[in-house]
Amino acid sequence: QKEVEQDPGPLSVPEGAIVSLNCTYSNSAFQYFMWYRQYSRKGPELLMYTYSSGNKEDGRFTAQVDKSSKYISLFIRDSQPSDSATYLCAGENTGNQFYFGTGTSLTVIP
Amino acid sequence: DGGITQSPKYLFRKEGQNVTLSCEQNLNHDAMYWYRQDPGQGLRLIYYSQIVNDFQKGDIAEGYSVSREKKESFPLTVTSAQKNPTAFYLCASKSRGGFRTEAFFGQGTRLTVV
Numbered sequence: 001q002k003e004v005e006q007d008p009g010p011l012s013v014p015e016g017a018i019v020s021l022n023c024t025y026s027n028s029a030f031q032y033f034m035w036y037r038q039y040s041r042k043g044p045e046l047l048m049y050t051y052s053s054g055n056k057e058d059g060r061f062t063a064q065v066d067k068s069s070k071y072i073s074l075f076i077r078d079s080q081p082s083d084s085a086t087y088l089c090a091g092e093n094t095g096n097q098f099y100f101g102t103g104t105s106l107t108v109i110p
Numbered sequence: 111d112g113g114i115t116q117s118p119k120y121l122f123r124k125e126g127q128n129v130t131l132s133c134e135q136n137l138n139h140d141a142m143y144w145y146r147q148d149p150g151q152g153l154r155l156i157y158y159s160q161i162v163n164d165f166q167k168g169d170i171a172e173g174y175s176v177s178r179e180k181k182e183s184f185p186l187t188v189t190s191a192q193k194n195p196t197a198f199y200l201c202a203s204k205s206r207g208g209f210r211t212e213a214f215f216g217q218g219t220r221l222t223v224v
Contacts, residue, residue: 004152006152008150034212034213041198041218041220042217042218043114043116043215043216043217044153044215045215046212046213049212088152090153092213096141096158096160097158097168098153098155098213099155100145100152101152102150102151102152103152
């Protein structure tokens with residue numbers, strides 16, 4: 001079983017839609033959770049960084065962590081064509097190791 | 111500008127050759143990481159280092175080697191023992207300070223075997 005599971009998509013939505021991206025994880029030692037955005041042939045850039053359960057909001061982005069069900073989500077409101085990218089979720093254990101999902105490819109259609 | 115610099119952006123390797131990928135950071139981060147990214151497989155950890163002169167194998171270390179002689183630098187050598195080296199390689203770094211901080215990535219090196 002992989003440490004982090006993520007639906008690879010692809011996901012295609014119209015501009016302005018609310019996007020929901022989801023991951024599950026198996027390692028109870030994960031304390032920190034991240035969402036990265038990766039454009040084609042580029043390095044991932046950090047979008048959201050959260051600790052433990054709860055919600056964190058930053059502009060159009062909301063990250064949600066439910067440790068009881070080992071479920072993490074990223075919501076994008078008012079999606080834009082510039083949001084078209086691959087989104088990677090990750091968990092970090094207490095040993096400073098990161099484990100990534102396979103990424104979900106998102107296309108926002110104008 | 112602070113950040114992580116990977117070079118070269120594109121690298122071609124002949125069968126049987128060793129090649130070295132460069133990763134330099136000026137963020138004063140203690141921990142550095144190397145990942146390999148293949149289509150449909152996400153990021154897989156090759157090696158990581160939490161302090162100078164110390165590093166640990168990740169999940170797919172076979173055929174790779176690293177060194178950490180300076181805090182700023184964490185080069186990755188892809189040896190001839192790596193049978194399928196064509197991939198996108200990403201370097202990352204993070205602080206190991208009192209509060210957890212996020213990891214930042216370089217822009218990657220695309221290695222192709224010719």
